[in-house]
Structure formats: C-alpha cells, structure tokens
Amino acid sequence: MGTPADELRRELTESGVRPGDEVIVPAYGTPEAAEAVLLAGARPVFVDIDADSYCLDPAAAAAAVTGRTAAVVPVHTFGHPADMARFNELGARHDVRVIGYGAVHEPIAEIGRRQAHAAFLDGKLRGVLTPVVAAGVVHSYQQYVVRVPGNGRPDRDAFARALRSRGVVCHVPVQTPVHRLPRFRRELWLAETERAADECLALPVDASMSRRELQRVVSACNALGGLLRSAA
Incomplete structure (x- = not known):
C-alpha cells in the first residue's frame, strides 16, 4: 500500500x-x-x-x-x-x-465522543477563540484547534509552554506553511495562512478523555487568560 x-x-x-x-x-x-x-x-x-x-x-x-x-x-x-x-x-x-482530500473514515461512536468533548470545551473555554463550524456540515474534530489571540507566534508558543507545564498535552498543528518549506518555497504572502500558522494550537479532545480531564484543560487554559489580550 x-x-x-x-x-x-x-x-x-x-x-x-x-x-x-x-x-x-x-x-x-x-x-x-x-x-x-x-x-x-x-x-x-x-x-x-x-x-x-x-x-x-x-x-x-x-x-x-x-x-x-x-x-x-x-x-x-x-x-x-x-x-x-x-x-x-x-x-x-x-x-x-x-479532488477532495483528507477525509478520514472513523467509527461513528468515536466521532460522537469527540464532538461531545468539543461542545464541552466550546462552552467553557475563555481567552482563546474556539473552532468555528460552517452551517450544515459535520466536524469530526480529528484535531480541536483554537486560536490564541495576541501579537503573533510568541504569544501562542508561550501559552502552549504554560499549558504543558500544567500537564495539558497540546501541539502546534502547522508549524510552517507548505509554501515556505524548502522543497516548495514560493515568494508569497497568504494572509490567513500566515495568521493561522502564528495563532493556532491543538488541544486534546480524544474520544477516551474523561470529563475530569476535559475540565483540567479548561481550568489550565482559563487560568492563563491574563497572559493574552482580550479575544474580543
């Protein structure tokens, strides 16, 4: 294969x-x-x-x-x-x-659990911008990606380090846009791509997570809200 x-x-x-x-x-x-x-x-x-x-x-x-x-x-x-x-x-x-690409076929029960976890995080998180889902589509939350508002990458990365120090596993979903990788380098400025690369952070939303673990994510994120300027 x-x-x-x-x-x-x-x-x-x-x-x-x-x-x-x-x-x-x-x-x-x-x-x-x-x-x-x-x-x-x-x-x-x-x-x-x-x-x-x-x-x-x-x-x-x-x-x-x-x-x-x-x-x-x-x-x-x-x-x-x-x-x-x-x-x-x-x-x-x-x-x-x-040609659509990237769809992943997963058990419905697993997707449903992640969707429920995402809904919980959506309702509880403060100081980060939670995912936006277009009307009429089903988001399977292969990754739960928030935006960390601020002045660019240093704010997002500082936030991520602080979360990890509190035991929350998180990662930057896209470190470098594809057009800036050595193999594909193009002299382009793609505003939304650059902004997403600077602001996005993936939080845990695994189907196996307990409500206690989700609340731990919420508590850690919300406690760090003072590091950031308002998301409003």
Whole structure:
C-alpha cells in the first residue's frame, strides 16, 4: 500500500493531470497534497485558506485559476469538510477537476465522543477563540484547534509552554506553511495562512478523555487568560 501522497498522485494522474499542468492546493496543512502534485509531474499552486474552517478558500482558488490549471485539491482540514459544493461549481465553470482530500473514515461512536468533548470545551473555554463550524456540515474534530489571540507566534508558543507545564498535552498543528518549506518555497504572502500558522494550537479532545480531564484543560487554559489580550 502506498502513502497518502502516492494515492492522491494516482488519482490526479487518472483524472487527466499531466506533467506541466498546475494544480491548486492549500498552503496551510500537511505537504501531502503538494507532494502528490509533484509526483504527478505537475506544479502545485498555493492559495490561501478560509479563516474559519482552515480549508482551501474557494474564492482564492477561483482567483488562481489559469489556462494551465488542471485540478483543484480541497483538503478537509482538522476534521472540518471543505466546501465541496462551491468547489464543484468552480470545477464546472472552469473545466478543471476537483479532488477532495483528507477525509478520514472513523467509527461513528468515536466521532460522537469527540464532538461531545468539543461542545464541552466550546462552552467553557475563555481567552482563546474556539473552532468555528460552517452551517450544515459535520466536524469530526480529528484535531480541536483554537486560536490564541495576541501579537503573533510568541504569544501562542508561550501559552502552549504554560499549558504543558500544567500537564495539558497540546501541539502546534502547522508549524510552517507548505509554501515556505524548502522543497516548495514560493515568494508569497497568504494572509490567513500566515495568521493561522502564528495563532493556532491543538488541544486534546480524544474520544477516551474523561470529563475530569476535559475540565483540567479548561481550568489550565482559563487560568492563563491574563497572559493574552482580550479575544474580543
């Protein structure tokens, strides 16, 4: 069995993507989609994300379409689905392939537990910006990603260190946007991508967590609210 990038490369090739074509991918997230485009011999074109879902922004993708564009790869990010209806409209309008990527099929019970945990955190957390879920979609919370408001990365990283010192396991979901990795480096400024890379922090929301463990996360986060300027 190949890697996820191998599988996406195969799908790109089977859909008609050829060497020299351009394929639109998000700059925020893992590099797998961009790797697959390179494996297919095509050129990844990095565009910005939607500020709420962290998925590829349909308007930004539409603006990036050229005569060389063969496909768009909307990536479902952190468990939030990309807006496939809008991307399918884009594909029909510009005659480009649309290939969704990143959906993970998991047991319904596990997803339900994470959703319940996320709802608890949504209602209790203060001083961080909790996830925004688009109307009519189901977020599976593969990661529960909050924004730490402040003046950029030092505030988020200081907050993360303080949480870890209190026994809360957390991590930065995307350290470096894909377009700034050495293999893909582009001279681009993608405002929402850069802001997400500076502000986002993934908190634990595992299905196995107890209410006591969730409350520990809440207590630790809320106790640190004074380190940050108001989220308002």
